[in-house]
């Protein structure tokens with residue numbers, strides 16, 4: 001082979017290598033809010049009102065398993081769990097908590113079981129699930145919380161009990177007027193998403209009314225602080241007021257220490273996250289049932305408050321409806337400082353199984369945060385300035 005031929009061969013080999021390596025290059029993975037999100041079997045992920053546990057380098061996504069048609073708004077199956085190493089590719093791990101075929105069970109098939117969240121207890125080595133529970137055939141009147149436990153993140157979870165939180169305890173910020181008798185003669189004047197209330201919940205003293213049997217608890221979340229203390233955050237007092245309640249060390253009960261915030265603001269869908277600087281942020285929604293509304297946000301230097309409300313963090317088109325979504329969880333990106341992912345649901349109450357997932361990066365600003373719509377985005381490149 002003469003030198004000209006050698007040069008041609010080297011050139012050809014170079015071109016082939018370049019072509020090969022460009023063929024091997026994987027397209028960048030992306031999250032596409034609002035689209036169908038297929039799991040490893042090609043089925044749209046079925047984990048609504050969900051939350052994520054990051055454990056041993058794996059993400060576990062727990063959520064409400066919905067079925068087709070309006071009946072799908074009640075729990076016919078249970079809590080579904082998926083696992084992923086990268087937040088894009090999800091493996092169906094099956095049903096983590098099954099509804100009970102026994103009609104007498106609190107979690108009998110046909111109950112309403114919403115917003116399940118799972119945390120890991122380092123002291124006991126157990127996985128603890130909390131959820132909003134409405135007893136079968138009682139609409140949303142029961143307003144209870146359920147707790148279940150498992151040895152493994154995929155489950156099976158064993159249902160322990162349901163309750164109304166903090167029976168026989170006053171919140172740390174109880175007011176004198178709560179300690180007075182209940183005003184049951186006052187006529188409701190405010191009609192919100194799930195019923196009517198007087199103009200201000202304190203007029204009716206729902207807190208005092210429920211002191212003995214426990215506080216109402218509907219939309220909820222969990223938050224584990226840096227010191228391992230876990231908190232249950234739930235819409236109480238007929239959704240009018242948010243309660244933040246410390247759990248016991250084993251995460252299986254309420255400790256009796258709790259506080260009430262945002263009285264009369266009707267905040268639902270709460271989710272708390274904490275920055276490296278120690279600021280607690282809250283995202284929540286207004287109370288309009290399955291219909292989307294403008295999100296709420298707030299910040300505090302201590303989880304026990306004072307909490308300062310900041311307004312709707314959504315920006316851009318459809319911000320007033322939070323991009324047709326309602327918050328369900330905020331995921332801190334593991335190993336990254338101050339990168340958080342907003343997780344929301346785009347509900348389809350007429351065919352709940354078709355509900356979509358709206359995940360978007362949360363941009364921290366100086367003392368507040370913003371969420372901007374993206375058609376698709378990648379966790380490695382979504383955050384500005386870092």
Ligand code: GAL
Nearest residue numbers: 114219268269287288289290
């Ligand atoms: C929403 C709530 C959902 C579900 C729904 C029922 O406000 O966030 O979790 O309870 O109401 O109407």
